[in-house]
Every structure is written in structure tokens, then in C-alpha cells.
Amino acid sequence: MSIIVFTENRGGKLKKSSFEAISYAMNIAENTSKPVVAVSVGELGDDELSALAKYGAAKIVSVNDPAWKSNDSQAYTKLMAEIAEKENADTFIFSHSNEGKAIAPRLAVKLKAGLITNITGVPANFSPLTIKRKTYNGSAFQLMKIKADKAVLTINPNSCDVVEKPVDVNIEKFSPSVAGDGATKVENVDVVTGKILLTEAPIVVSGGRGLKSGDNWGMIEQLGEVLGAGLACSRPVSDEGWRSHEEHVGQTGKIIAPDLYIAVGISGAIQHIGGVSGAKVLVAIDKDKEAPIFKYADYGIIGDAFEVVPRLIESLQKFKA
Amino acid sequence: MKILVCLGNVPDTTTKIRFDGEMKNLATEGVQWVINPWDELALTRALEIKEGSGGKIEKVSVVNVGKADAEPTIRKALAIGADDAYRIDADPSDAYFIAAQIAEVVKNNNFEIIFAGKESSDFNGSAVGSMLAEFLDIPSVSAVSAFDFPDGKVVLKRDIDGGKETIGIDTPFVTIVQKGISINPRIPAMRGIMMARTKPINVSQPVAVDTLVEYETFELPEAKAECKMVDPENTDALVDLLHNEAKVI
Ligand SMILES: Cc1cc2nc3c(=O)[nH]c(=O)nc-3n(C[C@H](O)[C@H](O)[C@H](O)COP(=O)(O)OP(=O)(O)OC[C@H]3O[C@@H](n4cnc5c(N)ncnc54)[C@H](O)[C@@H]3O)c2cc1C
Numbered sequence: 121m122s123i124i125v126f127t128e129n130r131g132g133k134l135k136k137s138s139f140e141a142i143s144y145a146m147n148i149a150e151n152t153s154k155p156v157v158a159v160s161v162g163e164l165g166d167d168e169l170s171a172l173a174k175y176g177a178a179k180i181v182s183v184n185d186p187a188w189k190s191n192d193s194q195a196y197t198k199l200m201a202e203i204a205e206k207e208n209a210d211t212f213i214f215s216h217s218n219e220g221k222a223i224a225p226r227l228a229v230k231l232k233a234g235l236i237t238n239i240t241g242v243p244a245n246f247s248p249l250t251i252k253r254k255t256y257n258g259s260a261f262q263l264m265k266i267k268a269d270k271a272v273l274t275i276n277p278n279s280c281d282v283v284e285k286p287v288d289v290n291i292e293k294f295s296p297s298v299a300g301d302g303a304t305k306v307e308n309v310d311v312v313t314g315k316i317l318l319t320e321a322p323i324v325v326s327g328g329r330g331l332k333s334g335d336n337w338g339m340i341e342q343l344g345e346v347l348g349a350g351l352a353c354s355r356p357v358s359d360e361g362w363r364s365h366e367e368h369v370g371q372t373g374k375i376i377a378p379d380l381y382i383a384v385g386i387s388g389a390i391q392h393i394g395g396v397s398g399a400k401v402l403v404a405i406d407k408d409k410e411a412p413i414f415k416y417a418d419y420g421i422i423g424d425a426f427e428v429v430p431r432l433i434e435s436l437q438k439f440k441a
Numbered sequence: 442m443k444i445l446v447c448l449g450n451v452p453d454t455t456t457k458i459r460f461d462g463e464m465k466n467l468a469t470e471g472v473q474w475v476i477n478p479w480d481e482l483a484l485t486r487a488l489e490i491k492e493g494s495g496g497k498i499e500k501v502s503v504v505n506v507g508k509a510d511a512e513p514t515i516r517k518a519l520a521i522g523a524d525d526a527y528r529i530d531a532d533p534s535d536a537y538f539i540a541a542q543i544a545e546v547v548k549n550n551n552f553e554i555i556f557a558g559k560e561s562s563d564f565n566g567s568a569v570g571s572m573l574a575e576f577l578d579i580p581s582v583s584a585v586s587a588f589d590f591p592d593g594k595v596v597l598k599r600d601i602d603g604g605k606e607t608i609g610i611d612t613p614f615v616t617i618v619q620k621g622i623s624i625n626p627r628i629p630a631m632r633g634i635m636m637a638r639t640k641p642i643n644v645s646q647p648v649a650v651d652t653l654v655e656y657e658t659f660e661l662p663e664a665k666a667e668c669k670m671v672d673p674e675n676t677d678a679l680v681d682l683l684h685n686e687a688k689v690i
Contacts, residue, residue, distance in 0.1 A: 130602050191601075193571065194580045216567070218600060221559075222583035222617075225536065225571035234653040235536065235572075238565050250657065255565050259458040263657035274567075303580040304608050307596070311604030319602075323689070347690065365586075365621060366603070371454060371562065372478065372620050380689040391454055397662070401687045403679070404668070414668045419682055423673030435676040439684065 122155045123148055123211040124204060127172065128219050129162045136320045137215040137277040139175050144242070144273075144280050145213045146176040151246040157181060157207050159200070161188050169291055176285035181207070181294045191219070192302030197226040199296050204231065211249075216274040217319065224274050233270035240279045240377075240398065257371050257394030277319050278377040279398055318367065321350030324378045324399075326369065328354040328392075330385020330406060330425060334362030339429045340384060346436045352376070354386050370395035385425050388413025405429065442612065444491065445552035446484045447543060447569060448503045448518055448526075449477030449533075449561040450511040464658040467563075476514055479558025481521075481626040483618045487556055488522045488627065490590045497593045500524045502552070506533045506542045512642065519637035520629035526640070531647040536564075540572035541650045547577055553612040554595070559584065559619040570617035580614045586621030 127138035214220030377398030557570025574581030
């Protein structure tokens with residue numbers, strides 16, 4: 121039996137979450153003596169694919185075919201089932217990302233596998249597979265056990281370590297028998313490239329209604345720039361159109377787990393915290409000392425953002441220099 | 442054409458999360474139960490589409506897998522404007538079970554467009570909609586933030602990394618929706634509440650399904666250490682803490 125990891129890429133590069141998924145698989149592999157097979161769909165060069173071997177993927181199955189650009193979850197499920205049979209796999213690892221969430225549940229039904237989603241830590245037990253997952257928007261965790269003889273797992277980005285375990289590179293070019301273009305027809309793509317992907321960013325700077333207007337975001341962008349951070353905002357900020365919906369984090373927006381989250385002028389409503397409670401370190405800057413955000417923060421500054429943020433940028437520039 | 446909207450019955454999003462003594466079940470005393478926020482937005486959009494379809498969409502139904510105590514939530518959906526409801530009389534134990542039950546309702550009643558939310562706001566599973574589509578062997582589109590129906594043709598927008606994709610799709614399919622699908626949920630009006638009383642809720646018994654996963658216990662996150670306050674005049678101190686203590690920069 122083997123473990124299959126579904127990897128994801130963007131702009132010709134593997135996503136960091138794919139390496140996390142490989143490391144997650146390696147942890148199970150070492151405890152169950154199963155080989156790890158990485159699956160890549162997309163136009164990636166061998167150099168880029170080889171990176172997967174650095175983290176322990178003994179084999180890389182690459183589907184590099186323009187017909188497989190549709191992202192049709194039904195077709196991808198059939199593809200994964202075909203590779204599963206070929207590789208004799210019983211464990212399947214995805215990222216808990218848009219793509220992973222679209223395919224993993226379908227695959228679980230198709231293979232009659234137990235599904236555990238929203239995973240935040242390594243297994244508590246390997247036989248039967250028992251894993252902790254996040255629930256109630258980060259207000260609780262839940263242990264779940266696989267009863268079926270196959271398992272499909274989705275791992276939260278930024279919540280499991282990436283560990284180097286180099287093995288020889290073994291890339292297999294694979295032409296699936298199933299068709300890649302399913303019933304969904306992509307008519308238009310509108311992507312902002314080059315920007316740091318919020319769900320993968322190790323540092324995120326976020327602004328709330330306390331900043332009063334979208335015109336005041338210059339200092340937030342500048343703070344983001346010195347830190348090489350992704351940018352986020354609270355819901356009212358995107359609802360007001362001050363910032364793009366892409367940046368909205370929280371229960372109804374993106375769920376993120378960066379190493380460092382800096383909240384500026386965000387009061388810390390439970391629905392906001394639901395999206396950022398996975399952050400390892402939370403810094404809050406708010407002028408109201410009673411703001412609930414300070415209950416969740418590791419470091420806090422009580423003060424006017426319009427004075428504190430420019431000062432913090434200066435301190436960081438000094439530190440970086 | 443008929444639309445079916447999946448309806449989760451969940452604790453209000455501000456509920457204080459506590460568990461019973463053995464950490465096996467949510468302590469439900471005093472909990473307010475509501476329509477899962479994404480399902481409420483999905484229902485709102487489904488009704489708008491029906492109203493603007495010039496009769497192409499005949500009906501919007503809702504479906505819930507739950508015991509009789511979920512009926513107030515179902516009635517609220519009827520009051521918002523759903524035409525009728527289906528309830529499968531069983532505990533919504535896990536996503537696989539729920540999806541299998543809803544699949545029966547779809548098959549027996551020929552729904553062609555099915556809406557599900559991106560996750561339930563309590564369990565955060567993100568699985569029912571996609572599982573349902575696989576049970577039915579039909580396409581599913583996830584992370585959908587816009588649903589348009591010009592000239593009886595479906596056009597969806599879905600979120601991809603750092604942007605959006607516009608997608609055309611033929612029925613039948615499952616759409617798994619999130620933020621943006623509609624902005625504010627519809628609020629039931631008095632007339633809607635009166636009418637909801639007489640709208641049918643079709644109750645049926647569950648089909649047997651294998652158990653593929655099992656829940657053990659819940660855990661609460663570790664208590665957070667006290668927030669360390671830094672003097673607003675001394676941002677150098679914060680940089681120092683982030684570098685030397687937290688080691689994140
Ligand atoms: C079903 C549901 C889902 C929701 N989902 C989300 C979600 O996903 N994400 C989300 O963010 N919210 C969500 N909300 C909304 C949430 O309840 C809050 O309303 C929202 O998070 C508040 O945003 P905020 O912190 O930016 O604004 P506010 O609560 O208005 O806070 C602004 C803060 O800025 C501070 N401030 C003001 N001026 C200054 C200054 N000059 N310097 C420093 N600080 C200053 C104030 O002291 C205050 O603490 C949801 C609500 C519901 C009901």
C-alpha cells in the first residue's frame with residue numbers, strides 16, 4: 121500500500137502547502153512503512169518537480185497535459201482514483217485549500233474512504249488512523265478516527281512543519297485514460313499574479329475599520345512591504361470596498377495560520393478571530409485597551425495606529441538594515 | 442427546473458463553545474440555533490434567481506438532515522421564501538451520512554441545481570456538497586462567489602488562488618458557495634412567516650450507510666498566555682520581542 125499526496129502549483133511553482141503535505145505523508149509513512157507518491161497536475165518542469173523528492177516523495181507522477189487545465193473536480197477525482205489503483209494506495213493527502221476541498225470529499229465517496237478535513241496536527245495514532253482537526257472555527261479541536269480501510273485527509277496550510285528528507289528523484293510522466301476537461305468550462309480567468317498568496321504567507325499584516333478609510337492603507341502596505349508580508353483585512357473593510365474581498369479574513373472569509381499576524385485597528389470579534397486563531401504569534405495595535413483582540417494577542421500596543429504604525433515601520437527598517 | 446438548497450442547523454456564530462463532562466458533545470443549553478450562514482446566503486441567491494428566471498425555475502426547495510428539533514430552522518427558510526422542505530429524520534452524524542441522505546432526495550425529486558455552503562459554521566467540514574455530487578455522479582463547482590442565470594444559462598464565478606475564474610456549466614450540478622454569493626441574507630417578512638406555517642415539510646426516514654469515520658473527543662485550545670503590552674512610544678521593543686523572543690522575524 122502507498123500514500124498519495126495531491127500537490128498544487130501556481131504560476132509554474134509548487135505551493136508551499138504541497139511540501140507540508142509531503143512532510144505530513146512522510147510522518148505517516150515512517151510509522152506505517154508505506155512509500156509516498158506525489159501527484160502533480162500541471163505544466164511543471166522536472167527541476168521544479170524534483171523539489172518534491174527533497175522532502176521524501178519516492179515517486180512523482182506528473183500529468184503534464186494542456187487538457188488537464190480545467191480544474192474540474194469530477195474529472196480530477198477520476199484521475200486520482202485511476203492513480204490510486206495503479207499505485208495501490210490507501211491513504212490520500214490534500215491541502216485544506218480550495219482545490220483540495222473540491223476534490224478530497226469526492227474521492228472519499230468514490231473510494232469509500234474515511235474523510236478527515238481541516239487537520240491541524242500530526243496523527244495521534246496510526247492504526248487506526250486518529251487525527252486532531254479544527255472545529256467550531258478554531259474554538260475547539262476534535263479527535264477523529266478512520267473506520268474504513270482507506271483514508272482521505274486535508275491538511276490546513278501553515279499548520280504542519282516541512283521537513284527535508286531527500287530521496288532520489290523518480291518522475292513518471294503519466295497519461296491518464298480519463299478525460300481532463302469535464303462539464304465545467306472555464307470562460308475567463310482573472311488572477312492577480314506576483315502577489316504573496318494570503319493563505320501561504322508566513323507573515324500577514326491586517327487592517328480593520330479603525331483605519332477609517334481605504335485611503336489610509338498606504339502605511340499598512342508599507343508595513344507589509346518591510347516585512348515581506350501578505351495583506352489582509354476585517355470583513356467591514358472589504359464590505360465597504362476599502363479593500364478587495366481577496367483580503368477578507370475571518371469565519372466568512374479566508375482562514376489563515378501565519379507565523380505572525382499583525383492586526384491594526386481590528387477589535388477582535390469572534391468571527392474575525394475564527395479566521396486567524398491558527399496564527400502562531402498575534403500582535404494587536406488598537407487604541408482601545410478594552411478591545412477583545414488583546415485577549416487573543418501575544419503582544420499588544422495600545423495606541424493610535426496613525427502614530428504607532430509609522431514608528432513601527434521605522435523600527436523595522438532599522439532592524440532590517 | 443428545480444433548485445434544492447442544503448440547510449444546516451447550527452449554533453449561532455457567537456455561541457460560547459463548551460462541551461459536556463466527557464468532552465463528547467457540545468453543551469447545548471441556551472444555544473440559539475440558526476441556518477448555517479452560507480446556506481442562508483445560498484437560499485437568498487436561489488430565490489433571486491428563481492424570481493428573475495421568467496418562470497424557468499419553478500421551485501426552490503430546502504433539505505435538512507436532522508431530528509424534529511431542527512424544524513424551527515427549516516420553518517425560517519420557508520418564511521424567507523423557500524417553496525417547500527425535505528427533512529430526513531436522523532442525527533446529522535457525519536458528512537458522508539448527510540450527503541448520502543440528500544442524494545436520495547435529489548434522485549427521487551429530480552433537482553437540477555443544488556446549492557451547498559462551503560462548510561457548516563460549527564463542524565467546518567467542507568465536505569457535504571462535494572460528497573453529494575460524487576454520490577450523484579454529477580459535476581460540482583466549489584468556492585463559488587457569484588451565480589448568474591442569463592437566458593437560462595448558468596454562469597458561475599469561483600475563487601482560485603489570488604483571483605477568480607468565470608465558469609459555464611450545464612445542469613445538473615452542485616454549486617458550493619461562499620462569501621459574495623449574496624451580500625445580506627433575506628429577512629423573513631410577516632407575510633412570509635404566516636405562509637411558512639402551511640408550507641409542506643416532507644419527512645422521510647434515512648437510508649442505511651456504512652460508518653467510515655468515528656468521533657472521539659473534543660478538546661479546547663490551551664489557555665493563551667497574558668498579552669505582553671509594549672509602550673506605544675517604543676516600537677523598537679516590539680521588534681526586539683518579535684525577533685528574539687517569538688522568533689518570527
Ligand atoms: C455571521 C457573521 C460572520 C462574520 N464574519 C466575519 C469575518 O469573517 N471576518 C471579520 O473580520 N468579521 C466578521 N464578522 C463581523 C464581526 O462581527 C465584526 O463586526 C468585525 O470583525 C469588526 O471589524 P473591525 O474589527 O475592523 O471593526 P470594529 O469592530 O469597528 O473595530 C475597529 C477597532 O479599531 C480601533 N480603532 C479605531 N480608531 C483607531 C486608531 N486611530 N488607532 C488604533 N485603533 C483604532 C477601535 O478601538 C476598534 O477596536 C461577521 C459577523 C457575523 C454576524
